[in-house]
Amino acid sequence: MVHMVYFLQPGTTMNSTRYLDLFKNKIDVHMVVHDCNVFMHDSTPFHRSKPVKNFLQEKNVDVLDWPASSAGLDAIKNLFTASVEK
Numbered sequence: 001m002v003h004m005v006y007f008l009q010p011g012t013t014m015n016s017t018r019y020l021d022l023f024k025n026k027i028d029v030h031m032v033v034h035d036c037n038v039f040m041h042d043s044t045p046f047h048r049s050k051p052v053k054n055f056l057q058e059k060n061v062d063v064l065d066w067p068a069s070s071a072g073l074d075a076i077k078n079l080f081t082a083s084v085e086k
Contacts, residue, residue, distance in 0.1 A: 016049035023052065027059060040064040 006022060008014060031037055039061050041047045056063055 014046060016046040016051055019046045020049075020051050020055060023055065027061065031059075031061075038062045038064060040066050042066050 008018070012018075027039070030039070037060055039056070040063070043066070046052065
C-alpha cells in the first residue's frame with residue numbers, strides 16, 4: 001500500500017486553493033493505486049469548500065464523513081508532532 005504525506009513550506013498556510021491544486025495533481029494516482037474512488041478527509045474548512053466539493057463530484061469521488069475530532073486522526077497528529085520536534 002502506498003501512503004503519501006505532503007508538507008507545505010515553512011510559513012505557508014493551507015487553504016482551499018492550495019488544497020485543490022494538490023488534490024488535482026494526486027487524485028488520479030490515488031484512484032489508480034488504490035483501485036477505488038473513495039476518499040476520506042476531515043471537516044476542515046478547505047476540505048469542505050465549494051471548489052473542492054465540485055471537483056470531487058466532477059471526478060465521481062465518494063467522500064466518507066470523518067469529523068475533525070475523530071480519534072482516528074490521533075495517529076496523524078502524533079506523526080506531525082514527531083516530525084516537527086525533530
